[in-house]
Amino acid sequence: MSNFKNIKKVGVLHGMERSFPNALVEEINKRKTRAVAELVSLDDITQGMASDYAVIFDRISHDIPYYRATMKMLALSGTAVLNNPFWWSADEKFFNNGIAMKVGVPVPKTALLPSKQRPDNTSEKSFSNLKYPLSWEKIFDYVGFPAFMKPHDGGGWKDVYKVHNREDFFEKYEKTHQLVMLLQENIDYEAYFRCYSIGGDMVRIMQYEPANPADQRYVLDGGPIEKKMLDTIHKYVVKLNNALGYDFNTVEFAIRDGIPYAIDFCNPAPDCDLNSVGQENFDWVINAATELALRKVKSHRKDGMNLTWGSFLSEGVKGRILK
Numbered sequence: 001m002s003n004f005k006n007i008k009k010v011g012v013l014h015g016m017e018r019s020f021p022n023a024l025v026e027e028i029n030k031r032k033t034r035a036v037a038e039l040v041s042l043d044d045i046t047q048g049m050a051s052d053y054a055v056i057f058d059r060i061s062h063d064i065p066y067y068r069a070t071m072k073m074l075a076l077s078g079t080a081v082l083n084n085p086f087w088w089s090a091d092e093k094f095f096n097n098g099i100a101m102k103v104g105v106p107v108p109k110t111a112l113l114p115s116k117q118r119p120d121n122t123s124e125k126s127f128s129n130l131k132y133p134l135s136w137e138k139i140f141d142y143v144g145f146p147a148f149m150k151p152h153d154g155g156g157w158k159d160v161y162k163v164h165n166r167e168d169f170f171e172k173y174e175k176t177h178q179l180v181m182l183l184q185e186n187i188d189y190e191a192y193f194r195c196y197s198i199g200g201d202m203v204r205i206m207q208y209e210p211a212n213p214a215d216q217r218y219v220l221d222g223g224p225i226e227k228k229m230l231d232t233i234h235k236y237v238v239k240l241n242n243a244l245g246y247d248f249n250t251v252e253f254a255i256r257d258g259i260p261y262a263i264d265f266c267n268p269a270p271d272c273d274l275n276s277v278g279q280e281n282f283d284w285v286i287n288a289a290t291e292l293a294l295r296k297v298k299s300h301r302k303d304g305m306n307l308t309w310g311s312f313l314s315e316g317v318k319g320r321i322l323k
Contacts, residue, residue, distance in 0.1 A: 008054035008297045011040035013067060015060035019282070020272035024057065027290045035297045045070050051077040054300045055293050057248070059269045061085060062155075080296045080306035082247040083268040087310065092153035093266050094182055096244060099312055102322045103243050105236045106261045108185035111139045112152060115178045139183060140166060146186045151179045155267060162186070187261050189254035191222070193233060196270070196281075197241040197249045198288040199295060200308075203234050206281055208252065218278050233260050240265050243322060245310025247292060 010028055014021040021039055028037035040056060051074045058081050061067035071085040100107045114130060149172060150160040159179060163169040173181070194208035194217075207222035237251045240262065250270035253260040272289075274282045300306055312322050 006034055007036055008034055008300060009052055010035050010037040010055045010057075010293045010297065011053045012037070012057045013040040013060055013071070015063065017059065017273055019274040020286070021057075021059065023274075023282070023286050024289050024293075027286050028293055031290065031294065033294055033297070035294060037293070042067075042070060045073065047073065049073065049077060051079045053079045054306075055080045055082065055296045057082050057289065057293070058085065058088075062088065062269060075305060075307055078300075078302055078304065078306060080300060080308075082292070082296070082308075083249070084245060084247070084307040084309065086307070087245055087313070088268050091244065091266065093150075093264075094152045096266050099243050099322065100240060100262050100265070102312075103239045105240055106259055108187055108261055108263065109143050110182050110184045111143055113139075113149075113173070113181040113183055115180050116173055116176050117178050119178055136166075140169075143183050143185050145169075148184045148186060149173065149176070149181050150184065151176075152182050153180070153266075187254040187256050187263065189256055191225070191255040193253045193255070193260070194218075195233060195237045195251045195253070196285055196288065197237050197246065197251060198285070199247060199292040200242055201238065202288040202291065203237045204281065204284050204288070205230055205233055205237075206277075210252070214276050217276070218281060220278070229255070229258070229260070236260060236262060241310075243311050245308045245313065247308050248289070 012021040012024055025037040025039060028035055040053070053074065056071065056074065056079055058067075058071050061071050068085055068089065071081045075081045075085055094110065094112050097107045097110050118126065146162055146164045148160060149163055149169070151158070159176065161172040161175070163172055169183075192208050192210060194206050196204040196206070207219040207225075209217050209219055233253055236253070240251055241249055246268055248268065248270070249265065250267040251265040252263045254263050271277060272282070272285050277285070296306065315322050
């Protein structure tokens, strides 16, 4: 770090969380490389502005539109924003399920449902291309009961319902208001895993129990897992994240009859809090995130857009079909 001109700045944009942002900044600075890290400080954002940051870990812009618009402008100025704010603004769970099928990763049977209530400033005529009523029995026969109903672009288990039969479905569907929902097959699992994916190749597979309270979901001793299963999960995590172009994500798998089904893999700001993930997982994610930051610093170009684009988009530009 003797040559100040060669130092590149890494920022962490965050909300209420503290343990991950602070520890990541500390670890990057401790490495004594060409990178210096800090918590992001924003002011006087203007169009076409230059960026002081080579890399930014974006942990909060999905909840704050001002931050999302800022991240896009900084990306245009050359910042490697993790994850890509343009793709993050475009993707959603139903489409991502389709990508999973394209790359050969099993997913539960899933149907897309229109919002129960019409969006603001629309009328019945706005939906003249939608058949009504829907072919509900075909949808129910395809997905089966019990099933889960959840927002097509949501997260954090908000507005998620387990529905047990036709009557239960319609009762809970009434509560979804203007949300576009998914109806998804229930997977009675023998084991469940949550996996960090960082940088496209760094993977940590963690046994997980989503039914437990938040601070007890990461199972410390869930028994031995066959190497073949771990290898399959690892392969699926890499496939999904390379196709989607996520730098930083988690993927959840429910194992049924020896098959890992990808349940949730649209988590570009995954939980990294020490109090919920535990010390070992926390240490791993801090180290992997630091390695990713240093990679991005090393490959950073001042004259280019330094974002990660998934193979779905890059192959599509070349006119190829994703495989």
